[in-house]
Amino acid sequence: MKPNIYSQNMKALRKNLPELAKLISGELSADCEYIIEESKSKELTLALKTGDKTTQIHSKYDPAREAKQQIEKSELVNPKLLVICGLGLGYHVKAALETFKKDISCMFVIERDLSAFRIAVEHVDLSDLFKDKRIKWLIGLKETEAYAACYNAINREGLSLQLYLKTITVFSQPVLTTLYADYYKEIMRHFREAAHATIFNYGNSSDDSLIGLNNILDNINIIIRNPGIKDLYNGFKGVPGIIVSTGPSLSKNIETLKQAVGKSVIVAADASLAPMYKKNIKPDMAVSLERITKTGHIYEELSEDYKKDIYLAATPVIMNMAYEQWNGPKIIVYRDFAHFKWIGIEKGILPIGPSCSNQAFQILKAMGCDPIILVGQDCAFESAEKTHADDVSSLTKLNLRESDLIKVKGNYTDWVYTNNIYNIFRKNFVTDIASYAGKCINATEGGAFIEGSELMTLQEAIDKYCTNEIDVKEVCNKKLKIPSESDVVSSWSTFKRVLKETINEVEEVISACDKGAREIEKFEERLANEGYNEIEDFLERFPEKDLDSVYLVLNKLRLKVITSGKYFNLFLMHIIQMIIIHFEIEFNALPSMSQDQKRCRLQAIKMLKRWFPQIRDVSRRSLEHIKSQKAENFRNESVFERVILENKPLFDISWEEYKKTVLAKNPGDADKHSLLFYYAKEQENMRKANYYMTQKDLERHQVRISELKEALKSYFNLEV
Known part of the structure; x- marks a missing residue:
């Protein structure tokens, strides 16, 4: 040494x-x-x-x-x-x-x-x-x-x-x-x-991301008015947590699961609710993250009485109809998507993988549960025909062909069948477990081997770990903070400001893309006018200096797009990330395909010919989403005005509190908001105290209300 x-x-x-x-x-x-x-x-x-x-x-x-x-x-x-x-x-x-x-x-x-x-x-x-x-x-x-x-x-x-x-x-x-x-x-x-x-x-298409954005916007009122998962961080430290999934092995031990009720935190993937409902087993929470219609239909199959005490810990990219089908309490769980940072309303962000079961794992981990016990987590199939447990909704069944199946190591057999998607779900568990300080018990009693987990039967796991009573609902009720009306006012005000600034930035991105598309049109016109019909002819005759100049202009516009203002990464990037990232990956790979720089630059321009219109079109569509009739919550000039007038008890707050929560964030609208505040306050006073007012007081309030209405119409063209 x-x-x-x-x-x-x-x-x-x-x-x-x-x-x-x-x-x-x-x-x-x-x-x-x-x-x-x-x-x-x-x-x-x-x-x-x-x-x-x-x-x-x-x-x-x-x-x-x-x-x-x-x-x-x-x-x-x-x-x-x-x-x-x-x-x-x-x-x-x-x-x-x-x-x-x-x-x-x-x-x-x-x-x-x-x-x-x-x-x-x-x-x-x-x-x-x-x-x-x-x-x-x-x-x-x-x-x-x-x-x-x-x-x-x-x-x-x-x-x-x-x-x-x-x-x-x-x-x-x-x-x-x-x-x-x-x-x-x-x-x-x-x-x-x-x-x-x-x-x-990164493979979600822009269409999928736009659906998710539309769902977030439709759910914005639900997001604002419900508590977030952050309230439950470490709330169940050392309490066993159980994830119930829909693998074929769930049919083997679902009856045993009843013994864990009240002695653990049971979190069910949405599709596993149907078999649990038929066995009269109530989980403490249900999780959901799919942005598609079938999620809402899964909830339709459950009785109102069954759902009323179960927390729906969903990621609010699910369709609004799914929330409408759920009469029980709700917890907002953000996935690590930029859109949830964009809206500026904190609820708690978790590094959730691609499946509901991955979501359940991160929720239990965040709540401090230890151990986490997997049930029905096969990540595998018995055959192309038998992909899920008995009684699982037909909406979730897979239509597999034998050619879709691959073999992976099994828990109790040399190998089991899975497919590429379910194998990615399995590998996501491997990475989740590797970053988890507690113990993960795989009590599936079948399925694919998940590295880092310890095999047990469900009965063994319950006997060893589920030994103490726990009232999950009571703990949740104590820790979850329902937003106050002033919190709601503040959140809407923040969101309104974010929307205005985002619209301006997206319009700048569209303008840069239009300019890039025009530059490429000019380049192609020159090629046509000067008779460049073959690539080899172009590579031989076209001045390299001119090609470099065209490329540098286009690349500058590309960089202008992807380094736009503060909301680009938070709002637009998540929608266009598939286009951006796949382009950048292919772009960086060009020198691997050819060491001829001139050929690489020509290929890069060809790629940008597709890139600029794609980014522009998706940006326009995203802009339409936040301006559209579907996004009723912020269709008007002021989101906040709509909330004030829709929520009856909203103005049980003082003028000083109102100034802190609203006017501080909307200084340019101070006069209008002042009039609105006093108008709503007068209306509220009339509703609350009408029965004891003297005739003189009543007339005075009525005159005051009329004056405020007239002022709002005269100065701001606002009907109230």
């Missing part, structure tokens, strides 16, 4: 990668011996000894030069996202950074053995690598935990990394990846699957 180097490396690790520093600080065991020697070039080299066999990892003569030659010979194309398998003493990492310093946006270093990593830390100065924010370290991963680790690492970095997921380039340290070929092959499989799942999560 070189003490100065080790100290320097550990200082950099503790500052930049504290978890990794902690991992190598304790006792480590290795399945081989690592031998450090000085090479002919005076740099250190590394060998690995297993039994009587010694294998040289780096050159004995000049390991740095060897690494540089191997990197250069690999001819890596477009290494924006480079994965290096096998660290050794870090020579290949350094060589790659030097060779591709202008190209690398992100690098992952994967090393099988923590002991090998510590050997490198003890002997070679890697401090600059540990400080480099582009480099992500996946060290000592167990194969069973690799998917969750890769997925979390990719998603932790956000778009700055994810836009390069189609440019994944791999360099394999020649010796280490030969010695441990199966390990590195398996880790890279998990890495690519995690990348695919991340891209899949």
